[in-house]
Amino acid sequence: MKIIRSTTVMQEKMIKISKSESIGFVPTMGYFHEGHLALMKQAAEDNDVVVTSIFVNPLQFGPNEDYEQYPRDEEQDIRLAEQAGVDILFIPSVKDMYPTKMNITLSVEERANVLCGRSRPGHFEGVITVLTKLFNIIRPNKTYFGLKDAQQVAVVDALINDLNFPIQLIALPTIREHDGLAKSSRNVNLANDERSQAVWLTKALEHGHQLVVDGEQNPAIIVKEVIDVINRETSGTVDYVEMLSYPELQSVSTIKNNVVLAVAVQFKRARLIDNIIFNENGKLIRQFY
Amino acid sequence: MKIIRSTTVMQEKMIKISKSESIGFVPTMGYFHEGHLALMKQAAEDNDVVVTSIFVNPLQFGPNEDYEQYPRDEEQDIRLAEQAGVDILFIPSVKDMYPTKMNITLSVEERANVLCGRSRPGHFEGVITVLTKLFNIIRPNKTYFGLKDAQQVAVVDALINDLNFPIQLIALPTIREHDGLAKSSRNVNLANDERSQAVWLTKALEHGHQLVVDGEQNPAIIVKEVIDVINRETSGTVDYVEMLSYPELQSVSTIKNNVVLAVAVQFKRARLIDNIIFNENGKLIRQFY
Numbered sequence: 001m002k003i004i005r006s007t008t009v010m011q012e013k014m015i016k017i018s019k020s021e022s023i024g025f026v027p028t029m030g031y032f033h034e035g036h037l038a039l040m041k042q043a044a045e046d047n048d049v050v051v052t053s054i055f056v057n058p059l060q061f062g063p064n065e066d067y068e069q070y071p072r073d074e075e076q077d078i079r080l081a082e083q084a085g086v087d088i089l090f091i092p093s094v095k096d097m098y099p100t101k102m103n104i105t106l107s108v109e110e111r112a113n114v115l116c117g118r119s120r121p122g123h124f125e126g127v128i129t130v131l132t133k134l135f136n137i138i139r140p141n142k143t144y145f146g147l148k149d150a151q152q153v154a155v156v157d158a159l160i161n162d163l164n165f166p167i168q169l170i171a172l173p174t175i176r177e178h179d180g181l182a183k184s185s186r187n188v189n190l191a192n193d194e195r196s197q198a199v200w201l202t203k204a205l206e207h208g209h210q211l212v213v214d215g216e217q218n219p220a221i222i223v224k225e226v227i228d229v230i231n232r233e234t235s236g237t238v239d240y241v242e243m244l245s246y247p248e249l250q251s252v253s254t255i256k257n258n259v260v261l262a263v264a265v266q267f268k269r270a271r272l273i274d275n276i277i278f279n280e281n282g283k284l285i286r287q288f289y
Numbered sequence: 290m291k292i293i294r295s296t297t298v299m300q301e302k303m304i305k306i307s308k309s310e311s312i313g314f315v316p317t318m319g320y321f322h323e324g325h326l327a328l329m330k331q332a333a334e335d336n337d338v339v340v341t342s343i344f345v346n347p348l349q350f351g352p353n354e355d356y357e358q359y360p361r362d363e364e365q366d367i368r369l370a371e372q373a374g375v376d377i378l379f380i381p382s383v384k385d386m387y388p389t390k391m392n393i394t395l396s397v398e399e400r401a402n403v404l405c406g407r408s409r410p411g412h413f414e415g416v417i418t419v420l421t422k423l424f425n426i427i428r429p430n431k432t433y434f435g436l437k438d439a440q441q442v443a444v445v446d447a448l449i450n451d452l453n454f455p456i457q458l459i460a461l462p463t464i465r466e467h468d469g470l471a472k473s474s475r476n477v478n479l480a481n482d483e484r485s486q487a488v489w490l491t492k493a494l495e496h497g498h499q500l501v502v503d504g505e506q507n508p509a510i511i512v513k514e515v516i517d518v519i520n521r522e523t524s525g526t527v528d529y530v531e532m533l534s535y536p537e538l539q540s541v542s543t544i545k546n547n548v549v550l551a552v553a554v555q556f557k558r559a560r561l562i563d564n565i566i567f568n569e570n571g572k573l574i575r576q577f578y
Contacts, residue, residue: 011455019308104417104451107394128393129452132421136453158392163418164425166300 001082003089007096011137013088014051018139021048025140025167026086027131030054031071031185035175037084039144042172044085051138052081053090055097060126069269071185090138097133106132108155111249115151115262116273119239127152128159135165143167147287148174148182150260150275154247171288174274176202182274189270197234198272201263204229205276208243208261213282217254219243222261230265239264239271246277246285255280290371292378296385300426302377303340307428310337314429314456315375316420319343320360320474324464326373328433331461333374340427341370342379344386349415358558360474379427386422395421397444400538404440404551405562408528416441417448424454432456436576437463437471439549439564443536460577463563465491471563478559486523487561490552493518494565497532497550502571506543508532511550519554528553528560535566535574544569 004010017023024043028036036052043050054077061067074091081089105125111117112124135143145153153171160167175183180202181195190198208226216222226241245252246260262275277285293299306312313332317325325341332339343366350356363380370378394414400406401413424432434442442460449456464472469491470484479487497515505511515530534541535549551564566574 007453011453015455102451103399103447104395104397107396109392109394111392133451133453136455139455162391162393162422164296164300164422166304166425166428 001078001086001089003078003091005091005093005096007092007137010088010090010092014138017049022142023047023138023140024050025134025138025143026050026052027134027143027145028052028054029056029070029185030077031073032077032080033175033183033185033187035146035148035183037080038175039146039172040081040084040086042170043142043144046142046170049087050085051088051090051140052086053092053134053138055090055092055130055134057097057126057130058094059098059102059129060123062120062122065120066186066189066271069189071188090134097130102129105129106159108158111151111154111158111247114244114249114251115240115242116149116264117151119264124152124155128155131156131159132163135167140167142170144170144172146174147171147275147277148184149273150246150262150277151249153288154249157247169288173286180206182272184272186270186272190267190272191269194235194267194270197236198265198267200230200233201265201272201274203233204241205261205263205274209276209278209282209284212255212278219252219255219259226261226263230263234265234267236265236267236272239266258285290367290375290378292367292380294380294382294385296381296426299377299379299381303427306338311431312336312427312429313339314423314427314432315339315341316423316432316434317341317343318345318359318474319366320362321366321369322464322472322474322476324435324437324472326369327464328435328461329370329373329375331459332431332433335431335459338376339374340377340379340429341375342381342423342427344379344381344419344423346386346415346419347383348387348391348418349412351409351411354409355475355478355558355560358478360477379423386419391418394418395448397447400440400443400447400536403533403538403540404529404531405438405553406440408553413441413444417444420445420448421452424456429456431459433459433461435463436460436564436566437473438562439535439551439566440538442577443538446536458577462575469495471561473559473561475559475561479556479561480558483524483556483559486525487554487556489519489522490554490561490563492522493530494550494552494563498565498567498571498573501544501567508541508544508548515550515552519552523554523556525554525556525561528555547574
């Protein structure tokens with residue numbers, strides 16, 4: 001596995017590679033868990049060359065968010081990426097990615113003003129700006145994201161379609177701990193009691209899903225029940241529970257086509273998210289490939 | 290010369306071509322004059338394959354601007370492009386470029402809030418949005434612009450640098466009529482008396498430049514003299530005369546490095562722009578290559 005830290009070197013190399021080989025790209029902020037590794041492994045199955053980037057992007061963190069305390073372990077990431085079949089690990093510096101103040105900014109309207117976008121203003125603007133840069137540097141044929149951040153997948157879908165990136169978006173299932181908690185780099189920031197409570201995010205979503213399977217069609221009722229479960233079973237503060245059309249992320253009065261039921265809960269040092277996607281019959285949608 | 294109207298067909302074709310040949314791209318709104326043709330001819334000298342696009346982009350016209358009356362002559366454009374050495378003429382429809390409401394928007398800060406950007410809010414946002422789409426569809430190695438719209442060149446320079454497009458920006462000299470008037474598709478909308486007055490935009494800029502050559506360093510004095518000449522010699526209304534650093538487009542108190550002296554004048558049915566770029570010694574800068 002090759003490690004490249006310079007954007008210029010990377011771009012020149014990728015231009016050459018793209019002439020003869022297919023490229024799969026897994027953008028990450030590092031501190032790999034099995035969710036990341038599943039994306040890399042799938043990329044290795046699908047493409048000639050697998051590129052993973054590690055870049056904790058300051059642009060997508062708000063002033064009061066956890067940019068500084070976001071967990072980092074480059075040495076372990078290098079080892080894990082190599083094992084997962086990554087060919088090129090791209091680890092640019094902030095200074096190389098943002099050498100001067102950005103004059104051009106990207107913004108996203110409808111899909112960003114709900115869920116995490118509401119409590120994290122500017123977050124998805126930062127995400128799509130860095131992704132546009134990375135897409136232009138790496139020129140992938142396919143890019144891989146985990147559905148744990150379903151809103152991010154929806155926003156990247158809009159980015160690729162609206163701006164005609166010749167890239168196929170692959171969204172893979174959320175990887176979970178044995179008890180069901182969605183894997184997240186932020187889980188290490190949970191206190192012990194919070195860790196055992198955190199599984200209730202998933203259980204609450206499953207409860208909401210079961211209501212739909214049992215015939216409930218009113219989003220307000222489902223959302224309320226999910227909130228009640230989380231409030232009863234955890235010490236965290238509910239940031240949101242929402243049920244929206246997917247991937248359009250519009251509010252729905254009844255369930256048609258795909259919807260996402262999503263939750264964010266703030267614990268003391270970690271804000272966790274989780275979601276479940278299903279259609280009007282309650283059939284679970286685990287990936288978009 | 291091949292004519293392609295579908296974005297999908299175009300993108301697939303260009304992905305293939307880019308694997309083995311260098312691509313020069315001239316984005317236009319059509320109604321070709323010698324300015325456009327000079328860009329195409331240079332692109333043909335520099336690259337294996339020359340692509341020109343014709344797309345009157347509704348996104349870059351304000352509600353009270355001349356989108357509808359912007360001149361169009363596809364038949365003549367096809368003939369001229371072929372003569373100029375274009376290999377592929379890309380003529381997408383509005384519906385194919387914007388099949389749904391755009392969710393992602395690009396904006397530009399510092400370089401857009403002066404000159405034409407001030408009187409045409411949203412104009413450069415529209416320009417960089419459509420260019421990002423076209424760059425992703427066409428994947429050029431080099432892209433060609435005329436310096437007649439010096440602000441557009443500055444904004445495209447920011448777009449390419451900020452978002453890491455692997456594209457070299459080539460800015461070529463303004464092509465002029467025999468009397469000095471900058472060639473423009475909008476010149477056909479000038480009344481007869483306006484056409485003979487219009488040369489005074491150029492003459493006024495040359496007068497401003499001569500002041501610098503003669504030792505004047507105060508932008509305010511130079512700008513005032515240029516405005517006086519235009520007001521005296523034309524029936525048009527001065528939209529702006531500004532002298533700014535180039536390509537940063539920051540206001541300057543004295544001339545250091547490159548500056549642009551730029552003018553926009555509104556005639557009855559045509560709004561004309563022109564500019565002149567020079568350094569602190571008055572040396573003219575005619576192209577960026």
